[in-house]
Amino acid sequence: MTNPNPEIRIPRFDAYERVMHWMAALSFFYATLTGLALWSPKLYWMATMMGGGYHIRGSHPWVGVGFAVVMGVMARRWANGMRLDADDRIWLTRMHKYATHDHAALPPSGRFNAGQKMLFWAQLATTLALFVSGFVLWFPEWMPRSLRLLSIAAHPLAAIGSITSILVHVYMGTAAVPHSMRAMLRGYVLPEWARFHHPKWYKAWRASHHV
Amino acid sequence: MIVAKLIDTTLCIGCKACEVACQEWNDQEYTMGTFDGSYQTKPELEANFWNLIKFNEVEKDGATSWLMSKYQCMHCADAGCLAACPAPGAIVPLANGTIDFVHENCIGCGYCITGCPFDVPRLNATTKKAYKCTLCSDRTAVGLEPACIKTCPTNCLTFGERDELLRMAETRTGELKADGFADAGIYNPQGVGGTNVLYVLKHASEPEQYGLPKDPVIPWTVSLWKGPMKWMGTLMFWGTVLGAFFHFVIYGPQDPEKHGHPEEPSDKS
Known part of the structure; x- marks a missing residue:
């Protein structure tokens, strides 16, 4: 079968995954705007926009805890599938081929390609760093000075890494890869999309559904 | 004109009148602390206690002596609290050198505590805002000297133009040296661009003995x-x-x- 049946809808993310993803996305968005307000007095207008500095000082840590919890739940669901296989390692060395649409030069990807897997691990690492350093900054009167001094630099540093990788993620999920947003909003993809972007995953789905 | 406080620690008798004056003028409620065997009123500054006379007990040649020091905001020229503060208008450097906290704009993040090399600001548990000595900006604005200066009975504390106070401190240091205190000197740390609270110390090469950091700077992580x-x-x-x-x-x-x-x-x- 060369041409996949365009009528078939292949389930990609179930409701649980979609809800987790968007809870993480919304809390990340809130924490980013309020965090940028605290990052520089020049961006303090964002605090005004979000309810005022006094308010966001209270809400940012709680939303951050929410984000970390959701990330933990997502990691439980996805961590196993995010291990890099032999194809992924080759893929990573040819990332520039991916960026220039030279897909013929890339080994086939599974449910997630190596770039998505790296984003997952990067997000997990920065979330952990943000959570630990953020917890220290939350209670300045109780935390030892040495930890506070470390956290006041580690927190924004981890945030820079986190925000930058999410910017790439948003670009990939919207403009760069058409129809991928449908997978995260409605939960399914079309066969042609799956065949092109995730050949090994598509093959496994076909084998298990005898189509 | 930059104003300053000069604290001649050699003249402090530990009467704590400045502590009372500070509490009175700033209308602060006194909260009971714990008695820890020291003459010191409290072990540390508090959100409603901005001026602490430290009774630093020092052992030397088999004898114990008190090295008095007045612990409060240093009003740094290069202030770490201000560098770390995210809220515009919450920490305001006044034209006369005072570092003033404006509580309407304070969001209570506590970054000023981490940014301060002297560990001075404190968060109030109820208002969730940061507090410290204002150099009595509400008195100096109308030509009065700060409450602690006004009340000091020994002239240990002097308020005035910073350059003038530095000259006075030089003179006093000279007197102390002539009296045999070879290590006498002025505490005016340059790591924070100099402070608008100046000390005359008998043992200037060891300010730690007075509870003062030897070479304070804005923390490198900030x-x-x-x-x-x-x-x-x-x-x-x-x-x-x-x-x-x-x-x-x-x-x-x-x-x-x-x-x-x-x-x-x-x-x-």
Whole structure:
């Protein structure tokens, strides 16, 4: 079968995954705007926009805890599938081929390609760093000075890494890869999309559904 | 005109009148502390206790002596609290050198506590805002001297023009040296650009004995955050946004029709 049946809808993310993803996305968005307000007095207008500095000082840590919890739940669901296989390692060395649409030069990807897997691990690492350093900054009167001094630099540093990788993620999920947003909003993809972007995953789905 | 306080620690008798005057003028309720065997009123500054006379007990040649010091905001020229504060208008450097906290604008993040090399500001548990000595900005604004200065019975405390006080301190240091205190000197740490609270110390080479840091500077992690990291973050943000935009302009979206995979599994099955 060369041409996949365009009528078939292949389930990609179930409701649980979609809800987790968007809870993480919304809390990340809130924490980013309020965090940028605290990052520089020049961006303090964002605090005004979000309810005022006094308010966001209270809400940012709680939303951050929410984000970390959701990330933990997502990691439980996805961590196993995010291990890099032999194809992924080759893929990573040819990332520039991916960026220039030279897909013929890339080994086939599974449910997630190596770039998505790296984003997952990067997000997990920065979330952990943000959570630990953020917890220290939350209670300045109780935390030892040495930890506070470390956290006041580690927190924004981890945030820079986190925000930058999410910017790439948003670009990939919207403009760069058409129809991928449908997978995260409605939960399914079309066969042609799956065949092109995730050949090994598509093959496994076909084998298990005898189509 | 930069104003300052001069604290001649050799003249302090530990009467704590300045502590009372500070509490009175600033209308602060006194909260009971714990008695820890010291003459000191409290072990530490508190959100409603901004001026603490420290009874530093020092053992030397088999004898114990008190090295008195007045612990409060130092009103640094290069203030760490201000560097770390995210809320515009919450920490205001006045033209006369005072570092004043404006509580309407304080958001209670406590970054000033971490940024301060002297560990002075304190968060009030109820209002969730940071407090410290204001150098009685509400008195100095109308030509009065700060409450602690006004009440000091021994002339240990002097308020006035900073340059004039530095000259007075030099003179006093000379007297102490003539009296045999070879190590006498002025505490005016340059790591924070100098402070508007100046001390005359008998043992100037060891300010730690008075509970004062030897070479205070704005913590390097705060400087890193407010300096190179700010540039790095700005570059990375705009680099990524513009990079993504121009990637789209040059290469466009991924298109299965145009960028087909020659070895896709469907062709082989």
